[in-house]
Amino acid sequence: xxxxxxxxxxxxxxxxxxxxxxxxxxxxxxxxxxxxxxxxxxxxxxxxxxxxxxxxxxxxxxxxxxxxxxxxxxxxxxxxxxxxxxxxxxxxxxxxxxxxxxxxxxxxxxxxxxx
Amino acid sequence: xxxxxxxxxxxxxxxxxxxxxxxxxxxxxxxxxxxxxxxxxxxxxxxxxxxxxxxxxxxxxxxxxxxxxxxxxxxxxxxxxxxxxxxxxxxxxxxxxxxxxxxxxxx
Numbered sequence: 001x002x003x004x005x006x007x008x009x010x011x012x013x014x015x016x017x018x019x020x021x022x023x024x025x026x027x028x029x030x031x032x033x034x035x036x037x038x039x040x041x042x043x044x045x046x047x048x049x050x051x052x053x054x055x056x057x058x059x060x061x062x063x064x065x066x067x068x069x070x071x072x073x074x075x076x077x078x079x080x081x082x083x084x085x086x087x088x089x090x091x092x093x094x095x096x097x098x099x100x101x102x103x104x105x106x107x108x109x110x111x112x113x114x115x
Numbered sequence: 116x117x118x119x120x121x122x123x124x125x126x127x128x129x130x131x132x133x134x135x136x137x138x139x140x141x142x143x144x145x146x147x148x149x150x151x152x153x154x155x156x157x158x159x160x161x162x163x164x165x166x167x168x169x170x171x172x173x174x175x176x177x178x179x180x181x182x183x184x185x186x187x188x189x190x191x192x193x194x195x196x197x198x199x200x201x202x203x204x205x206x207x208x209x210x211x212x213x214x215x216x217x218x219x220x221x222x
Contacts, residue, residue: 031208042119042201042212050208058209059116090158097208102146104203104210106158 002026004107006091012113013081021076021110023091029105031097032074036060036087037109043090049074050097081114088112117142121202121213128220133190136200136216140183144204144211147178149187152199152215161187161200192220 007022025032033048045058049068063085065077074093078085091107118141128134138149149161162169166180173192178185185202199215 033210035212040214042214043203044212045209048208056208059211088156097205101163103160103163104148105160106150109156109158111156 004091004093004105006089006107006110008110009108010111012115013078014115015082017081018077018079019081021078021089021091021112023074023076023107024072025074025091025093025105026072027093027105028071029093029095030071031095031102032068032091032093033058033104034064034066034074034076035090035092036085037090038087046076046089048097078112083114086112086114116209117144117204117206117211119202119204119211119213121200121216123216124214125217126219128192128218130192130194130220130222132192133188134192134218136187136189136218138185138187138202138204138213140185140204143180143183143206145206146210147185147202147204149176149185150201150203151196152201154198158201189218192218194220194222196220 004025034046035043047066049055089110092104094102094104120139147165162176164178168177175188201215203212
């Protein structure tokens with residue numbers, strides 16, 4: 001049971017480049033989400049999904065796209081990277097979101113630098 | 116969205132000391148969790164505690180849901196307790212995180 005995995009661990013991009021951050025979980029969780037962590041600002045929700053084929057925006061969705069074709073995978077796409085997207089990105093999953101009784105599990109994070 | 120305030124923002128302790136971290140929410144939440152982010156960046160779930168009190172070894176947490184706050188107690192602190200402690204609360208499908216308490220335990 002690997003839990004929540006993320007790839008890559010580190011990435012450097014140039015402004016305007018695109019890339020996909022991968023996230024996978026093997027716990028059969030319905031709910032998956034992406035956060036970004038910036039210094040002094042805690043974690044902020046980018047996008048989330050409550051099941052395959054269903055996604056929605058969080059607090060800071062601009063500049064990011066997501067899709068959920070399977071229960072296991074929830075990739076995050078940066079279409080045209082900007083320096084403001086330099087951050088540490090965390091993927092998380094739980095059985096059923098922020099409802100009663102659900103614990104969130106986090107991946108190890110991806111440190112992204114946009115030059 | 117829900118605003119989450121954590122205090123204190125920074126804390127330096129001598130090994131063996133006790134501490135209390137606080138988390139205030141601007142609105143009611145159905146789901147409240149405490150996390151520890153270790154120096155390598157990994158986020159570890161400490162407690163799921165929407166109400167009441169729980170204990171796990173030297174750590175315990177209390178949430179008073181009616182007053183929208185939660186406390187995390189660390190007793191007999193150790194250097195391995197260093198890191199950032201976050202609380203997060205949510206309703207429905209969205210979680211909101213505080214900005215964390217950065218704890219440094221000195222030997």
